[in-house]
Amino acid sequence: MPIKIVNTLNDLIWRDFIEAQPQANVYHTPEMFQVFSNAEGHQPALWAAIKDDGTLLAMLLPVQVSLQNGSLHAWTTRAVVYGSVLTIQGEDGADGLRFLLREYNTFARGKFLLTELRNQSPIDSIQPVLSECGYAFEEHLNYLVNLDVSEDVLWHGLSKSCRQRVHISIDKGTIVQEVSDSDQLEAAYGKLQSVYQRVHVPLAHISLFKAALDICSPLEMCKVFIASVDNTCIGACFNLIYNGRMHAWYSGSDRAYAAYNPNELLKWHSFLWGKAHGCHTFDFGGAGRPNEAYGPRAFKAKFGGELVNYGRNVCVHSPLRYQISKTIYRVARKISTTSPKPCQPFAKQVNNIFMYLAYNRPNPPFIGITKGNQ
Known part of the structure; x- marks a missing residue:
């Protein structure tokens, strides 16, 4: 089945696709894509797999979230797919997703640390495809x-x-x-x-x-x-x-x-x-x-x-850089708690960045007396 990847979609085709998929959520909408496009430190992208006859098979909407520019960009950037992937049902959807993720992974390699899919509903039927493409399942509650x-x-x-x-x-x-x-x-x-x-x-x-x-x-x-x-x-x-x-x-x-x-x-x-x-x-x-x-x-x-436990799926695109980032996090965390006060602000800033990115934590460890950032 011939499949092609596109990075733009007609607004009507986009809306028709998500309205036809029961598992579509707010993060799949053109409106949220516009929101992220207008947010500093966020760079959304659209990846879609389409058959020759124009049938839309699968969609991926990664948002690159960056904490630093310049030489640290690749070290402090990850891609978050807030609504996870969206596919049509059946083998065509699975084939489209497989082709899409392989193309996307080739593009992402070396550009940022990882891509995280935040599953908003059960996606058991496509977990084999995600695993095959390097997106490891991690338990996450809601x-x-x-x-x-x-x-x-x-x-x-x-x-x-x-x-x-x-x-x-x-x-x-x-x-x-x-x-x-x-x-x-x-x-x-x-x-x-x-x-x-x-x-x-x-x-x-x-x-x-x-x-x-x-x-x-x-x-x-x-x-x-x-x-x-x-x-x-x-x-x-x-x-x-x-x-x-x-x-x-x-x-x-x-x-x-x-x-x-x-x-x-x-x-x-x-x-x-x-x-x-x-x-x-x-x-x-x-x-x-x-x-x-x-x-x-x-x-x-x-x-x-x-x-519920719909989990998340994570693919690390830069394994060496990821491991180094985790090491920097551990060192910075130690410095921020044990070093003299003049060293602590810098150490805390480094700690913040790498806790957020290298340790793949979408939620802070404890927010006030209630809850964390989604």
């Missing part, structure tokens, strides 16, 4: 909350302590409102910044969030909520929406207002908004690896969701 139930059932799905925290937050006067302008967005981003700086994990540039607000919010594909007390922003959450699924994207809160429980209230508010607007599922966006401690997992577990 929580999915069913919103297609009554509000009472949804409420009692929360743990008792979680319900109490929501009540306390409301009683203390915490209010939740939707972000609608740049000033509110900057306040929300500020909450993320303080959390990510505290745990020494790089945060995406604000341009990513501005693009999401500009491009996706008018289409009801992005909702940003902030929790406030006396007109002071104390927490924020960013959600993506597509085809009935509400996806937790980023969130953070101010430690000084931990007693106000903004994180619990923001999640409960997101549930209610999603339910009222036709969403059937709230996707927590990841809960870490099964055999590794991950603080936010306990927070997410309180909301009564189903624990």
